[in-house]
Amino acid sequence: MRLAVVGVGAAGSRVANRLVAFEQRSGRTLSGGNALLVTSKPPAFDAPERVSDERRVTIGDVHDAVDGGGTRGDPDLGADVARAERGELVRAFDLLDLHRVDGVLVLAGLAGGTGGGAGAVVIDRLQSVCDEPVYAVGVLPSASEGGRAALTAARSLRSFVEHADNVIVFDNDAWVSDPPVADRDSAADAGDDDAGTDGADGTDNPGDPVSFDPAAFAEVNEALAERLVALFAAGEFGDGSAPENVMDPSDIARTLDTGGVSTVGYASTDLPPNGGVRSWLRAVRGWLPWSSDDEEPTDAARITHLVRRAAGSALTVSCESSSADRALVSLSGPPRALSRKGFESGRHWLEREADVVDVKAGDDPIDGSTTLSAVVLLSNVTDVPPVEAMQTRALDYLDDAESERGRDDPAADRDSRERDADWGRFETADPR
Numbered sequence: 254m255r256l257a258v259v260g261v262g263a264a265g266s267r268v269a270n271r272l273v274a275f276e277q278r279s280g281r282t283l284s285g286g287n288a289l290l291v292t293s294k295p296p297a298f299d300a301p302e303r304v305s306d307e308r309r310v311t312i313g314d315v316h317d318a319v320d321g322g323g324t325r326g327d328p329d330l331g332a333d334v335a336r337a338e339r340g341e342l343v344r345a346f347d348l349l350d351l352h353r354v355d356g357v358l359v360l361a362g363l364a365g366g367t368g369g370g371a372g373a374v375v376i377d378r379l380q381s382v383c384d385e386p387v388y389a390v391g392v393l394p395s396a397s398e399g400g401r402a403a404l405t406a407a408r409s410l411r412s413f414v415e416h417a418d419n420v421i422v423f424d425n426d427a428w429v430s431d432p433p434v435a436d437r438d439s440a441a442d443a444g445d446d447d448a449g450t451d452g453a454d455g456t457d458n459p460g461d462p463v464s465f466d467p468a469a470f471a472e473v474n475e476a477l478a479e480r481l482v483a484l485f486a487a488g489e490f491g492d493g494s495a496p497e498n499v500m501d502p503s504d505i506a507r508t509l510d511t512g513g514v515s516t517v518g519y520a521s522t523d524l525p526p527n528g529g530v531r532s533w534l535r536a537v538r539g540w541l542p543w544s545s546d547d548e549e550p551t552d553a554a555r556i557t558h559l560v561r562r563a564a565g566s567a568l569t570v571s572c573e574s575s576s577a578d579r580a581l582v583s584l585s586g587p588p589r590a591l592s593r594k595g596f597e598s599g600r601h602w603l604e605r606e607a608d609v610v611d612v613k614a615g616d617d618p619i620d621g622s623t624t625l626s627a628v629v630l631l632s633n634v635t636d637v638p639p640v641e642a643m644q645t646r647a648l649d650y651l652d653d654a655e656s657e658r659g660r661d662d663p664a665a666d667r668d669s670r671e672r673d674a675d676w677g678r679f680e681t682a683d684p685r
């Protein structure tokens with residue numbers, strides 16, 4: 254699949270930069286450098302820069318509350334600035350070649366004022382200028398960032414789901430071993446005097462800029478980039494020994510066509526440099542739970558094991574897999590390692606596990622590769638505990654804010670908010 258890649262905010266820019274670096278290093282042509290970064294403060298990178306200065310646009314420079322320092326976690330400000338500067342944004346989209354792509358991938362941290370608020374507007378604008386699907390990758394904040402970050406992320410996720418064709422969620426808490434503490438709540442509490450107007454959610458805007466040490470995210474950004482490249486680039490070298498099995502990029506689009514929230518899993522194992530797959534299969538028989546001395550596990554069992562690992566603990570956001578609407582599995586490795594039997598068994602295991610009748614499956618043959626890997630996509634998952642936990646933190650934060658304001662019955666407000674389908678979404682339409 255050929256994608257244009259758009260990073261919004263600091264987190265989105267770092268992950269987009271990583272993605273471009275990863276595809277270059279692995280000889281892929283997913284974006285081919287067809288990328289753009291949209292930020293409201295100069296981004297700090299966690300890896301050598303692969304997106305040139307000409308492909309970066311800064312928004313909010315002329316806005317007093319931004320002034321080159323970011324939106325300080327205020328997504329309404331982020332959305333307002335992006336709407337006001339939509340002309341500049343659309344001109345920046347000219348830097349992307351949107352005519353030769355199968356889709357656009359927008360990446361952002363959902364708790365960022367720029368990533369979340371401006372990100373929703375960027376997705377909406379891209380939908381209006383591009384005929385192909387616009388997918389998003391939204392990063393959930395860690396719980397240690399506090400209630401305000403959860404509220405921003407909850408509102409951003411609603412807005413992203415509304416405007417994007419699908420939102421792949423990445424859960425920082427599950428991936429960052431030592432989440433950086435950047436408590437936006439304290440900024441909000443202090444923000445009465447110094448931070449301008451109230452947000453649309455009725456709480457005070459935060460006052461102090463929040464910035465994260467990019468190094469803390471280096472490893473997880475690499476892991477996310479690896480998964481995104483494995484998924485979206487699958488099948489691009491589709492001239493392996495069994496072309497009928499090669500992943501069809503339109504199957505990736507069809508799986509994502511559900512809308513909603515999705516998760517990606519990935520697992521890989523090294524193949525021996527020589528000696529062939531057979532000797533590798535013999536060598537690793539010991540780590541399979543069902544192997545015994547007198548029984549040599551089949552290729553199918555090993556590939557099922559890899560798919561099971563990919564769909565298990567290694568998901569970008571954990572979920573109940575049976576809540577998925579559609580699923581896809583792609584196996585990548587040298588053509589000699591991609592057996593027909595393994596391909597079918599991986600697909601059948603996922604059909605049973607995700608309780609999906611038609612799991613799309615395909616091979617991603619890579620000549621000379623020394624690893625065998627499986628990538629799994631579970632699309633439109635509805636039972637996603639980390640998202641539910643984030644929404645609970647967001648509503649608790651609002652309840653606390655309303656109690657402090659002397660409102661009588663925060664619980665009743667909470668009920669009506671939960672019923673309100675429009676709750677939390679940012680204004681993305683053009684200002685009149």
Ligand SMILES: Nc1nc2c(ncn2[C@@H]2O[C@H](COP(=O)(O)OP(=O)(O)OP(=O)(O)O)[C@@H](O)[C@H]2O)c(=O)[nH]1
Nearest residue numbers: 262263264323324326362364365366367368394470
């Ligand atoms: N995975 C990952 N998450 C990040 C990274 N940087 C920040 N985050 C997360 O993304 C959220 C948004 O942070 P930023 O990207 O710095 O914010 P922004 O979108 O630039 O918006 P403002 O600074 O508020 O204008 C944070 O709450 C963190 O949870 C990163 O490099 N990788």
